[in-house]
Amino acid sequence: MFVEGVHFDLGWMTAEDAGWRSLALALGDLAAKGAQPGWALAALAVPKGWTVEQVSGLYSGMHALAGRWQMPIAGGDMSAIDGPAVLSLTVAGRTSKRPLGRWEARPGWAIAVTGPLGAAAVALRGRRAHRVEPLIESGRRLNELGLCCGDISDGLVREMEKFAAMSGAGSIIQADLVARAAGASLEDALTSGEEAELVCVGPRDMVLGAGLSIVGETIPDRAVKLVGASLQSTGYDHFGRAAQ
């Protein structure tokens, strides 16, 4: 669900950008599970102030991205709203094998990311429309190798908390191993959400074989711990996490 003013802002992005971006983020869930996009449903609440061009722009942006996988926007719904626009997307995909769920993560596995993090935070700060590219092909390959992946919708650290909550296996993240996108601070890299990159966990050899950059490992303790002097000094205590 994408809410105007929360997830997108037509003050500094076009409706096309907002449509693209929303569908791209929804497809991030499919990418994380190694699924090929099948179809999408789009429900839209339209504010009175919107123009027909804005509504059709939003759909154009979605169609432009969906077309890459011949993914039909197979249905949906439209309503008026006395408030901000709300776009609700449901996407369905298909995998060749059952993807691992977060609850199946085991302690002692390596944690890796598919690329540098923080690009979304940098784009947001610069009020620059950022056409996220969902990593459908990478996600398929990584899942087929047997890795357990998640999208980074709420930041890397938050993502590892989800793994911990569902599997019981926490994490130690080596902050200095987390590659940063151009212009991104360490805080951006660790906390920026709505990232295109995926985080994957699995046995160390499997992760190395996949060509990913290791940033930490899972542990028997349910906590998510950050290692790195720079972090202690930049005040990451407000996450309520132990810094070593």
Place this chain on the structure above:
Amino acid sequence: MFVEGVHFDLGWMTAEDAGWRSLALALGDLAAKGAQPGWALAALAVPKGWTVEQVSGLYSGMHALAGRWQMPIAGGDMSAIDGPAVLSLTVAGRTSKRPLGRWEARPGWAIAVTGPLGAAAVALRGRRAHRVEPLIESGRRLNELGLCCGDISDGLVREMEKFAAMSGAGSIIQADLVARAAGASLEDALTSGEEAELVCVGPRDMVLGAGLSIVGETIPDRAVKLVGASLQSTGYDHFGRAAQ
């Protein structure tokens, strides 16, 4: 998609009622196609002013209805919104045979409804929470008999316009044959949306065999025509439809 202030109003219904009602209306689409409920996804944008009790009440209302078919609310999403609440529901179901689409309607078929219409308009006028019962079992039976059905989400007349737009077959509706719910006017019966009842079309013998009340027939002309002196006098011209 159900928008607070458009589709539900917590000023005179509980959050449980709103949740029930929204899921019931979403299930109306499955009922129309003869599908057994499978699973639902619920995405919710929550206004700052809502209480935890309201959020959980909304889900309770949905769960109470979903439980009838052991239908899991299998996932979803939640976001904040600076505006009215928005609930977006996706429901999936399964049919034993392919249901007929609206585009498959043929001229000369009978049009029938499953029961009296206008109850939703009466409830709305009285600001009375109205727990719509989705006609899942009736819908299954009618589809298995071979009828082509639709839910009445935007009123009977509007529904026949959808049939006309998709099949090329318009309708003649005999207004005096449309049974009215208690307290409903003829206008209510013809235009009230968010009804639980279904409208079905099919060969006359099939419709009679199904035990439905015939209210008109489909015609080769794409127009939707209303027959009944009372209609001409109550000003149905504003629909842009020819009254005979």
